[in-house]
Amino acid sequence: MNRRIERHRNILDFAISSLLRRKGKNLSLLAVYAFIVFIIASIVFFTQALKREATLLLEGAPDLVVQRMVAGRHDPIPITYGDKIAAIRGVSAVSPRLWGYYYDPFTGANFTLVASDDDPPAKESIYIGSGVARIMRLTTGVHWSLRGAKGTPAVFSVQKILPGNSELVASDLIQIREDDFRALFDFPLGRATDLAVVVGNKVEVPTIAAKISRQFPDTRPILKSEMLRTYDSVFDWRGGMVLVILSVAVLSFVLFAWDKATALSAEERKEIGILKSIGWETGDVLLLKSFEGMVISLTAYLVGVSVAYLHVFFFSASLFEHALKGWSVLYPRFGLTPVIDPYQLCVLFFLTVGPYTVATIVPSWLAATVDPDAAMRS
Amino acid sequence: MIELIEVSKNFNAGRANQFTAVDRVSCSIGLGEVTILKGPSGSGKTTLLTLIGCMARPTSGRILLHGIGKGCLPGSPVDDSIEITSLPERFLTGIRRGTFGFIFQHFNLVHGITVLENVMLPAYPTGESVPELRHRARELLELFSVSRHAAARIEQLSGGEMQRVAIARALINDPAVIIADEPTAHLDSKLSCEFMEIIGGFKGQGKSVLIASHDPIVYDTALADAVIEMRDGRIIGAGTSP
Known part of the structure; x- marks a missing residue:
């Protein structure tokens, strides 16, 4: 050997x-x-x-997102749909979400605006992701004027820059109060961008999605597994x-x-x-x-x-x-x-x-x- | 003894350029003796050496090794004769490696590696450990007075030094038979005489030496026990030393 x-x-x-x-x-x-x-x-x-x-x-994402469709296009969903969906057996919670995109013509960048009830910024203030701060050269306390839906400028104060370790999620993010969001985009009251649905038993998610589709034919439920795919x-x-x-x-x-x-x-x-x-x-x-x-x-x-x-x-x-x-x-x-x-x-x-x-x-x-x-x- | 019985070797069989290099050669080569194959270029000397040295198989005839090549074949008895003409390549290689040491006309040393590595090269596949091999190779280089070049690349040596390295390489596996093909073809008279002195040393150690040459320094040497003269692939004369 x-x-x-x-x-x-x-x-x-x-x-x-x-x-x-x-x-x-x-x-x-x-x-x-x-x-x-x-x-x-x-x-x-x-x-x-x-x-x-x-x-x-996506682990922190809701099990289901329900969007309203009009003529095959995404349309704001009535918040009242949420109450009826919450009544479906197996649904733990339903929360309306407000979000959208803001295009800045000077930098050519698209920012994601999110209205959040969880630790919201002060009135006429925003939190921004580090990518936004980088490209717009913004620091805390600086004022930033955004162009509203009616063409009028809306001035916001940068209250906080979101930490760098959340950059993959928050690089292009602008967090804003709900009332400021509605005012900026002229977003109708009683409507949300979509509804986030939490289901207790994950096995039931497709069944609940099918029930939502039947009950609200003008909606499109999107499963978390579909987003992953x-x-x-x-x-x-x-x-x-x-x-x-x-x-x-x-x-x-x-x-x-x-x-x-x-x-x-x-x-x-x-x-x-x-x-x-x-x-x-x-x-x-x-x-x-x-x-x-x-x-x-x-x-x-x-x-x-x-x-x-x-x-x-x-x-x-x-x-x-x-x-x-x-x-x-x-x-x-x-x-x-x-x-x-x-x-x-x-x-x-x-x-x-x-x-x-x-x-x-x-x-x-x-x-x-x-x-x-x-x-x-x- | 090495015994050749009616050995022939044809090249390019069945083609227009077919020729017979060795034609029904029969002879015996004694062990412990110096045998010279003498003859002009194209007389079949080198082909006969390759057949005896297990480098090629004869087209017809038999070659028998009596009392050498022992242990090269698994399970072969010590005193048994081996007929090498019918052996598969693997066994032929085993016999070639263990029984024969070759000195080539053009030395056939590997360029780009050191003198020491060249000497060790034939023993690499035997599985011997490198320190043992290195020790033996250094002893051989010492014996032939080229040990100072051990770390030098082969292409940095003179013709005479290359010759000595080639001889050291031929001895690394301690073969019973040394086969040399036109060993003095690239040496001057002084170096040729030195080479023959080395051959005398082999003879003194009891090794068999088989040399193909048309150099008078080789075939007229007093060391030769037998001289076999060849022409056109046939033996035309055989005798003892002149």
Whole structure:
């Protein structure tokens, strides 16, 4: 057993020494290879982490959101609907929500305005997210004039800037009092943007949604699970789009790696002949070549994945954030919680290390099966 | 003893350029002796060496090893004869590695690695530990007065030094038979004579030496126990030392 291990060790040592002899070729291959792994791993890490953030975010969301639809479009819902929905068996609570968007033509940013009864700001005051403060250059105590629905300016005092750790949720948020919200948007009394419904038994959520649909045909209940699915699709789609754009680079690499891995130089062929003539078996040569392939691909994999990890979780994926985060000019700044999906890492491993190692073995096998007397005649 | 019975080797069989490199050669090579294969280029010397050294299989005929190659085949009795012509590649490699040490005309050293690594190279697949191997390789380099170049790259050496490294490499697995193909082709007369002195040392240690050469320094040497003369793939004369 010891001799077997020693044999593998000796051949591995020689494989590393062989790779170092062709530094230029192997380092350039390693750099391109690691870069491709880095790009793919960054996308995988980033979308996984965002999906997880979205899932955590939606944990605090209501089980059901009920919106009113008019001609297939979202319309303010009468608050009286809430009383009738609360009477449905199984519904724990119903609360009307007031929210909307405010477009700022100077910065081109869209802000989310929310009227909240929970710790509301003072009259004609607002709380703002750190993204809003950043883009509008606002600090606490400063006045900010918003253009109302009737064209008249409404001046608000910034009472508080929401803490940075809630940036994913609150980056573009403006929290406002209910009466100020209605005045700003000329939002009718007795109406809300939608209704948040809490259900005691989560299994009953689809049944209750069906009952609401029947009782109020002009409404559309949206389940929390549907929202989760939408987030998943959005991030998968974005990751997929980036991959499609990068597919040319990936394809170029595949061709490059295939060319480098499969083409043995005359020097390498001669070396295989020498090794065979001095007593190496075909199996020994194949082991040597597979070790060479594995050292390259494994190093590229580890370097690519490690740099991708640092890039995503320590530098907020600065290379891809515009493609993967948000859709407006207002990009939230936040650190993602490291999430690693072993399944995705395994898939990435087998898609990168496996094919390259096989690609290096095939030509070596062809060269190694020739009679060793070829070396005598070279 | 190495016994060859009606051994032939054809290349490019069935094609227009088919030719017979070795034609029904029968001879015996004694153990512990220096045997010289003499003849002009294209006479079949190198092909015969490759057949004896398990590097290629003959097209027809039999090659038998009597009293050497023991332990290279699993379960083979010590005094048994081995017919190498019918063995699969794996066993042939085992015999080649354990029984024969090769010195090539062009040295066939691996460039880019050190002298020491080149000497150790044939023993890597045997699974011997690196410290033991390194120790033995250093002893061999010492023996051939090239130990000061142990850490140097092979391409930094002169022709004579490369020759010595190639000899050290041939001895790393302590083979019973040394096979040398035109070993003095790239050496001047002084270095050729030094090489023959080394061969004398092998003979003194009881090793068998088989040399293919058309250099008079080699085939006229007093060390030769037998000289086999070849032409056009056939033996045209055999005798003892001149």
